[in-house]
Amino acid sequence: MTTRIVELRRGILKKNDELAAGLRERFTSAGVLVLNLVSSPGTGKTAFLERTLRELHARGARAAALVGDLETDNDARRLAASGVPVRQINTHGICHLDAEMVAKHLDAWESLALAGLDYLFIENVGNLVCPSSYDLGERIRVVLLSVTEGEDKPLKYPGLFNSADAAVITKIDLAVPCAFDRELALGNINEIRPGIRIFETSAKTGAGMDGWLAYLAEQARPS
Amino acid sequence: MHELSIATSIVEAVSEAASAYPGARVKQVRLRVGALASVIEDSLQFCWELATEGSPLAGATLVINKLPVIVHCDACGVDSEIGGVQSFRCPRCGELAADLRQGRELEIESIELEEPEPKQPESGAPEPMEEHI
Ligand SMILES: Nc1nc2c(ncn2[C@@H]2O[C@H](COP(=O)(O)OP(=O)(O)O)[C@@H](O)[C@H]2O)c(=O)[nH]1
Ligand SMILES: [Mg+2]
Ligand SMILES: [Zn+2]
Numbered sequence: 001m002t003t004r005i006v007e008l009r010r011g012i013l014k015k016n017d018e019l020a021a022g023l024r025e026r027f028t029s030a031g032v033l034v035l036n037l038v039s040s041p042g043t044g045k046t047a048f049l050e051r052t053l054r055e056l057h058a059r060g061a062r063a064a065a066l067v068g069d070l071e072t073d074n075d076a077r078r079l080a081a082s083g084v085p086v087r088q089i090n091t092h093g094i095c096h097l098d099a100e101m102v103a104k105h106l107d108a109w110e111s112l113a114l115a116g117l118d119y120l121f122i123e124n125v126g127n128l129v130c131p132s133s134y135d136l137g138e139r140i141r142v143v144l145l146s147v148t149e150g151e152d153k154p155l156k157y158p159g160l161f162n163s164a165d166a167a168v169i170t171k172i173d174l175a176v177p178c179a180f181d182r183e184l185a186l187g188n189i190n191e192i193r194p195g196i197r198i199f200e201t202s203a204k205t206g207a208g209m210d211g212w213l214a215y216l217a218e219q220a221r222p223s
Numbered sequence: 224m225h226e227l228s229i230a231t232s233i234v235e236a237v238s239e240a241a242s243a244y245p246g247a248r249v250k251q252v253r254l255r256v257g258a259l260a261s262v263i264e265d266s267l268q269f270c271w272e273l274a275t276e277g278s279p280l281a282g283a284t285l286v287i288n289k290l291p292v293i294v295h296c297d298a299c300g301v302d303s304e305i306g307g308v309q310s311f312r313c314p315r316c317g318e319l320a321a322d323l324r325q326g327r328e329l330e331i332e333s334i335e336l337e338e339p340e341p342k343q344p345e346s347g348a349p350e351p352m353e354e355h356i
Contacts, residue, residue, distance in 0.1 A: 001337050004247070008240055008331045012232050012254070096225055130225035132261045133329060158308040159261035162323070191310045194319035 016134055019099035023106075023137025030114035033220040034122065036097075036136050038160060039144035040153075041126030044170035046075045047203035048144065049121055053082035055213055056119065061220075063119040064112060066105060068097040070125060079123075085112055096130035097122065099137060118220055128153070132160040139165075140219060145189075146171040147180035154188040161192040166199070168212070173202040226266040229329070230274035237334055238279060244336055249283045251335040257290045257328040258308050264289075292326035 011017055027034045037045050049065060056063045064085040067075045076088035089097060089105050102122065106112070114120070122138065124131045143164035145153050148171060154161040161167070167189050175182065182200075189198055197215065201208035233252060241249050256262055264287050271285045291304045296313035302324050303314050313320045 004336045007333045159259045194321040
């Protein structure tokens with residue numbers, strides 16, 4: 001018997017990366033800004049997105065949302081109330097969305113024309129670990145963190161926080177009752193992802209939404 | 224827990240690469256995994272056994288080479304390795320360093336194959352003679 005070493009130097013998730021690159025090209029040529037929203041379960045992704053979609057809709061922007069969950073279409077039904085097109089992806093036990101699921105659901109979504117959209121939001125499955133490895137072809141990855149879940153979340157999940165392009169602190173209406181240490185949370189996010197844009201919002205009161213909507217408009221403008 | 228999907232992706236990629244060497248057995252698969260790749264080594268090893276069981280890769284060992292994070296500091300103009308993943312600062316000057324140069328890798332570096340010996344002419348056998356007419 002002889003031994004042979006074969007150098008592969010190949011990304012393990014190469015298939016996903018290639019599919020995601022194809023999606024990104026498709027989104028860019030359609031002129032739609034795609035955002036991937038990631039957080040723990042219960043952080044408030046759906047509530048934040050609901051509010052965002054409602055405000056965008058009211059301002060005449062054209063948005064749509066794909067929402068991932070293990071089971072149920074509850075979130076899609078909540079989001080659809082905002083008046084924009086919404087589609088549910090059920091992963092049936094898989095803890096993250098991948099590029100193939102996104103591509104498949106976009107292809108099956110016949111009534112949706114990407115070129116007619118300004119924004120497409122993808123709500124990922126609630127999980128702070130697994131989604132970080134899976135590119136969905138998004139241009140902006142948004143990590144969300146609520147005031148109720150501890151200021152040290154960024155230090156516990158550096159892989160995901162470091163991969164994000166923007167961070168949203170949610171439920172700031174609960175900051176006082178939760179004795180939320182704002183400086184500590186902002187510092188921790190910045191330690192893991194220096195210079196990242198951070199928004200502090202409440203889906204309940206609407207606080208901080210203006211800054212977030214201005215950021216969206218700025219990012220959507222063709223450069 | 225996405226280690227099982229990762230293990231399955233490795234099995235697929237390695238099986239494909241190994242199929243170019245008929246008769247070879249995969250003995251070892253070596254990975255390069257960055258400290259920020261969000262992969263837990265123990266669960267990947269556990270899932271590796273599940274994913275390879277009953278496949279042509281059964282029994283192959285998985286070696287995980289962990290790569291530290293390397294950042295580029297704009298102030299110093301230098302790339303440096305940082306200890307851990309809790310703070311992205313240049314170890315020389317202490318400034319925050321957003322420019323990541325290493326740490327997200329999730330790659331198959333190489334595979335080790337065991338191949339049958341190439342067929343040699345048996346010693347002592349007469350050399351084939353060229354016929355001259
Ligand atoms: N007080 C308050 N509660 C919120 C806010 N956003 C979400 N919630 C609540 O937090 C819970 C989880 O929200 P949801 O949007 O389903 O979280 P997701 O799992 O990340 O999609 C729900 O009970 C929401 O009503 C907020 O801004 N303020
Ligand atoms: Mg949700
Ligand atoms: Zn420096």
